[in-house]
Amino acid sequence: MSTTGATTGATTAPAVEIRGVSKTFTVRRGAVVALEAIDLTVAPGEFVSLIGPSGCGKSTLLRIIADLLTPTSGTVEVGGKTAQRARLDQDYGFTFQQAGLLDWRTVRTNVELPLELHGVDRATRKARALELLELVGLFDFAGHRPPQLSGGMQQRVAIARALAERPTLLLMDEPFGALDEMTRERMQAELVRIARETSAAVVFVTHSIPEAVFLSDRVVVMSPRPGRIAEIIPVDLGDRTEDTREAPHFYATITRVREALRGRTVPDAGALEADIRADVAADSNTADTNAARGAL
Amino acid sequence: MTAARRWGVRWLARAGLVVVGLLVLAGVWEAYKSFGPAAGVTVLGATILPRTTDAAMPHLSSVGRAFSAPEVGGAITFGPTTSVLDSVVDACLHTLRWAAVGFVIGVVVGLLLALLMDRLVVAERALLPYVVLSQTVPLIALAPLVTRWGQGSSIGSLQWQPWMSVAVIAAYLAFFPVAVGMVRGLKSATAVHLDWFRCSAAGWWRTLLLLKLPSSLPYLVPSLRLAAAAAVVGTIVAEISTGLEGGIGRLIITYAQQATGDPSRTYAAVLGAAVLGLAAAAVVSLADVALWRYTRGGEA
Numbered sequence: 098m099s100t101t102g103a104t105t106g107a108t109t110a111p112a113v114e115i116r117g118v119s120k121t122f123t124v125r126r127g128a129v130v131a132l133e134a135i136d137l138t139v140a141p142g143e144f145v146s147l148i149g150p151s152g153c154g155k156s157t158l159l160r161i162i163a164d165l166l167t168p169t170s171g172t173v174e175v176g177g178k179t180a181q182r183a184r185l186d187q188d189y190g191f192t193f194q195q196a197g198l199l200d201w202r203t204v205r206t207n208v209e210l211p212l213e214l215h216g217v218d219r220a221t222r223k224a225r226a227l228e229l230l231e232l233v234g235l236f237d238f239a240g241h242r243p244p245q246l247s248g249g250m251q252q253r254v255a256i257a258r259a260l261a262e263r264p265t266l267l268l269m270d271e272p273f274g275a276l277d278e279m280t281r282e283r284m285q286a287e288l289v290r291i292a293r294e295t296s297a298a299v300v301f302v303t304h305s306i307p308e309a310v311f312l313s314d315r316v317v318v319m320s321p322r323p324g325r326i327a328e329i330i331p332v333d334l335g336d337r338t339e340d341t342r343e344a345p346h347f348y349a350t351i352t353r354v355r356e357a358l359r360g361r362t363v364p365d366a367g368a369l370e371a372d373i374r375a376d377v378a379a380d381s382n383t384a385d386t387n388a389a390r391g392a393l
Numbered sequence: 394m395t396a397a398r399r400w401g402v403r404w405l406a407r408a409g410l411v412v413v414g415l416l417v418l419a420g421v422w423e424a425y426k427s428f429g430p431a432a433g434v435t436v437l438g439a440t441i442l443p444r445t446t447d448a449a450m451p452h453l454s455s456v457g458r459a460f461s462a463p464e465v466g467g468a469i470t471f472g473p474t475t476s477v478l479d480s481v482v483d484a485c486l487h488t489l490r491w492a493a494v495g496f497v498i499g500v501v502v503g504l505l506l507a508l509l510m511d512r513l514v515v516a517e518r519a520l521l522p523y524v525v526l527s528q529t530v531p532l533i534a535l536a537p538l539v540t541r542w543g544q545g546s547s548i549g550s551l552q553w554q555p556w557m558s559v560a561v562i563a564a565y566l567a568f569f570p571v572a573v574g575m576v577r578g579l580k581s582a583t584a585v586h587l588d589w590f591r592c593s594a595a596g597w598w599r600t601l602l603l604l605k606l607p608s609s610l611p612y613l614v615p616s617l618r619l620a621a622a623a624a625v626v627g628t629i630v631a632e633i634s635t636g637l638e639g640g641i642g643r644l645i646i647t648y649a650q651q652a653t654g655d656p657s658r659t660y661a662a663v664l665g666a667a668v669l670g671l672a673a674a675a676v677v678s679l680a681d682v683a684l685w686r687y688t689r690g691g692e693a
Contacts, residue, residue, distance in 0.1 A: 191589065193588065211593050
């Protein structure tokens, strides 16, 4: 997926460049360091997940990129601009754990909302919204109201809305966290496709290790108190399909991420992969798969 | 069954309940009048239930008859009226007009205050206690003040009219529920929505128009209903305390003064005032219909 980023040609600047960012919250009893010395660069079209235990500051980092929070120190650039400039120019789209749609608007006019906010004319708005609903597979629901849709469908509308301004960057804060496992896997496959088709870079916050591994080009593992980047793990799984979820390398990467979350590094992913391959061969039924998922 | 029809059925059922409630009330009134002691019920010298004589509790039928009785009072001078019913309707319409002006002023002031309090936390801290305090000032005390301020002043070329004082006092009651309800309503937008609007680089005005006002609508309609009832009550009280003639408040006093032997007329006028208040609230409830279509959406 990182290769498709080159085809946009829109900008050669990194999608996100974070240098030495720290964030300290002042609370009643002194100060809490939420983030410390964060350096991270996201290439155009790259899919990066932030993963870590609660309180590691991954959502805080995402909100700093979105200019919803300002860092205590350090700099953030989005597509070569300051975070604030990028927000005002609508260079990124944002989705939250809750879809956050406006119940009094139809699905289509919800998707149109960002365009409406920025003075795009009615006909263009409508055409773009329908195009996006086609992209997320909800064309037939354009006239419905959000409460009539399931959680997964609402989240897809929110993604369509985030894509309305053709952003070069999507910021997603646990967008699938409230969905059931089946819907969640379907949404992940959808997102992979959408990211490929729009060639937008994605910064994705999640609690789920397999989700991070399945979606990402790189998984950023964070540790709490203070929030730091513990390790950045590259994921080399090629084009994602449903078979990817059964691939030994998928499990090897999951294990690497899990070990990193526990504060241990596995130097050689290849050796791990060989181990897992042997396991799968020995026990080819799906119990192994389930156990691996259940353990997460 | 469509949602719209379900909604219609619910309203019919509600209207039916109102009728049943009125019948029960009438039944209780007549039953107590028939079987209650003529001197009323007193406990340790304190009357806890009224006397049941015709002077205290007329039969509902005689209240009904009073409506068609010819008007004898000379005080009711708006238009050529022939019966008590005409007088009551005529007076109600005058009161309604003044109340409507007071309602509109009150709603506008209430909305502006709510917007200010939503925009500036300082304003909310500074204003809200006074908004609440304003309602503890007795209207009777306020009436002469407003009248005096109004006297001799003018709005442009328009000379201050006595009814304007009444409308101002009605507005003084009506603004309160709107201000308090809308402050809550404007704050009812969720953090996710507010964050999203900020991410979308929406300014204060757009956020207000496209997010805060729509999400405050469920708070607005009950506020308006209260404001409508308050405007009517305020008008009636203000009529009496400023001595303005022609409205239902004044008519109640006039009939009460005439009612040495027959209180039916007073009750007729009071009934008229009650219906007026209900009618005002009902008209505002029609806004609920539009709101329902807006927030929940008709089946497309």
